[in-house]
Amino acid sequence: MKKIPLAAAISTALFASVSQAQSSVTLYGILDAGIMYTNNVSKGGSSGALVQATSGNISGTRFGLRGAEDLGGGLKAIFVLENGFNIQNGKLGQDNRLFGRQAYVGLSSAQFGTVTLGRQYDFMTDFVTPLTGVAGTFGDTGFIHPFDNDNLDHSERLSNVVKYTSGNYAGLVFGGLYAFSNSTEFAINRAYSAGASYQYGPFRFAAAYLQINGSAGTTSSSSGAVDINESSSNGTGGFQVGSDVQRTFGVALNYAFGPALVGFAYTHSQFQNTNSFGLTNGSVHFDNYELNAKYALTPALSVGASDTYTDAHVNGSTTYGSDPKWNQINLQAVYSFSKRTDVYAEAMYQHVTGKNYVAFINTAGGASGTGNQVVGTVGMRTRF
Template identity: 50%
Template sequence: MKKAFLIALLTGVFATAAHAQSSVTLYGLIDAGLSYVSNQSAAGSTAGHSKFAMTDASINPDRFGVRGSEDLGGGLTAIFTLENGFTLSNGALGQHGLMFGRQAFVGLSSTQFGTVTLGRQYDAMVDYLAPLAGAGAAKGGVFFGHPYDNDNLQNTMRINNAVKYASPNYDGWRFGSLYGFSNAAGSFSNNRAYSFGTSYDNGPFRFAAAYLQLNNGGTATNLTGATDSIVNAADQVTGSDSTFSAGQQRTFGAGLDYVLGPATVGFVFTETKLEDAIGINNTSSSPIPLGNASSLRFDNYEVNALYSVTPAFTVTGSYTFTDGSSSLSGASDPKWNQFNLLLDYALSRRTDVYVEGQFQHLSGGGTWFTADINGLSPSATSSQVAVTAGLRTRF
C-alpha cells in the first residue's frame, strides 16, 4: 500500500513538472581577429595611412545573454531575452554603454496565435530581410554591410519601447510588425518607429520583404523615444543607436535566395530615404554632421552567393552597388561599389576560423563622403581595402 501511494505521489509530481516546464539558457558569441585596413585617417593629417590592428566582430558582434521560457499550458509560453553587447579587445560595453543594449524583452508565445513581446527589440528589416543579405549573421556579417549600414540589415539599430508581433509559421510563410512608442506626453510621433515584414521559406526558394519608418530618430528632440541618442551640453548628438539623425527615415527592401545543391545565390534590394537629415551616426569615428540637408537617399543593389565546398569549409561572396543622392550643398551624388569575400573553416560545431577581404570604391560625393567599409574607420580617400583573419566561437 505504501509503495502504491509513493508511486502515485511521484507520478503526480513529475506530471506537474512536465506541465510547467521552464528553462533558462546562458549563451554567447565571441569574434575577434587581426585586420589590415588601407587609407585610414590619422590624427592631425588628411592623408590616408595603412593600419594593422586587432578588430572585434568582423562577422558577428560579441555578445552574451540569457533567454528563458516557461510552459504555461495550452500551447502558451512565457519568454524573455536579456542580451548584452561588448567589445572583446577592451571589455567595454557596446551600444553606448547599455547593460542589455542588444536585446531586452519579455512576452507570450502561442503555438496557435503567434508571439507578442515588449522591450528593446529588432525591427522587421533585421528579422525578415537580413537573413537573405550578405550582412546577415549566417552569411558575411558586419564588414559585408552596406555603407553606414543605411538599411539596418546589419542590425546597427534597435528599437526601444517596442511592442512586436510575430506570426506562427504557416508552411514556410511568416509575417510580423513592430511599433516603438515615443513615450512623450503630447508628442506621440516624436521619435517613434514602426516596421512590418514577411518571409517565405519552403524548399529551395526563400523570399522576404520589410519596411521601417522613424520620425525624429537619432535627434535631441526626445531622448526617451524609440531610438537612443547621446547629447552634449550644446544639444548636439554625439552618438546614437539610430544610424541617422533625421526628421524622417523610410527604409524598405525585398530579397530572394535560391538553393542549388551546396550553393545558395541571392539578390537583395533596399532603399532608404531621409528627410531633414542632420547627421550620419554609424561611423567608427565621430558622427558626420550634415548641416540642414533636406534629403538623402541610398539605393542598394546586392548579389551574394554561398558555397559549401565541404561540410566544414564555406566560401561566401557578395557585390553591392549603392546609388546615393543628396541635396547637400556642393556634393555630387555618391556611388559606392563594394566587393566582399569570406573563407570560413569550422574546427567544430562551435568554433571556426576565417579569412575575409573587402574592397570599396566611391565616386562622387564631394567633400561630404568617403569610402567607409561598415564597422571600420572611414577612409581618407575614395577607396578602401580591408583584410582580416579571425576566430569565432559560440557557447
C-alpha cells in the same frame, strides 16, 4: 493496500516532475575576436595603413539569457536579455547599455504567434537581413551597405516596442510593431515596422518596411524609440545623424541547391531633413542592390561572396556632389573546428565616386583618404 513496483513509482514521479517543470533559462553567447588590416585610413590630418585588434567583425560579441515557461494550452511566457560588448577591452556596446542588444518579455503560441514588449529588432532585421550578405550566418557587420543606411545590421535598435510575430503558416510568417516615443510629443522619436517572409522548399522570399519619425539629436538619455549615438558607440558606422523622417523598404530572395546558396536583395532608404553630408535640413536617399552566394566546399569549409552597388542622391549639399555611388565587393572563408568554434578570413574592397566622397568600409577604423579602401581580417569565433 495496493503495491506499486518501485521502478514504476520512480518513473511516474519523474514524469510528473518533468511535466510540471516545463520552464528553462539558457545562458548563451558569441565571442568574436580578430586582427584587421586597412590599407588607407585618414586620422589626425594624415593617411596611412592601419592594423587593429577587432571585436565582432562578423558576429557582434555578446552574451545573453533566454527563458521560457510553459503556461499550458500551448502558451508560453518568454524573455530575452542580451548584452553587447567589446571583447578586446571589455567595454559595453550600444551606448553603454547593460542589455543593449535586446531586452524583452512576452507571450508565445505556436498557433497564434508571439507578442513581446521591450527593446527589439525591426522587421528589416528579422526578415530581410537573413537573406543577404549581412546575415549573422554570413558576413554580418563587415558586409553592411554604406553607413548601414537600410538598417540591415540593426545599427538603430528600437526601444519601447510592442511587437507581434505570427506563427508559421505553411512557410508564411508576418508581423508588425510600434515603438513609443514615451514623450508628451507623441510623434517625435517613434517608429513603425512590418514585414513578411515565405519559404517553399529551397526558395525563400522576404519583404519589410521601417519608418522612424524624429530621430534627430537623440541620445541614450532620450525617452524615445531610437538613440542615434548607439551606432557610433557600437563601432558599426551606421547612419548616425538622425532625420525628421526615415523610411526604409527592402525585399530579398535566395535559393539553395545542394551545397550552394545564391541570393539577391534590394533596399531603398530615404532621410528627410537631415544634416548629413554637409546638409542643413536636406534630404538623402539610397538604393542598394546586392548579389550574394555561398558554397560549402566540405562540411567544415565554406566560402562566400557578395557585391553591393549603392546609388544615392544628396539634395542641397554645397560640400558634396549630388549623386554618389558605392560599390563594395566582399569575400569570406570560414573553417569550422566544431559546431561551436570556427576561424575565418575576410577581404572587402570599396570604391566610391562623386565630388568629395571617400571610401569608408564598416569597422575599417576610419574613412579612406581616397575613393578606394581595402580591408583584410582574420579572426576566431566561439559560441556557448
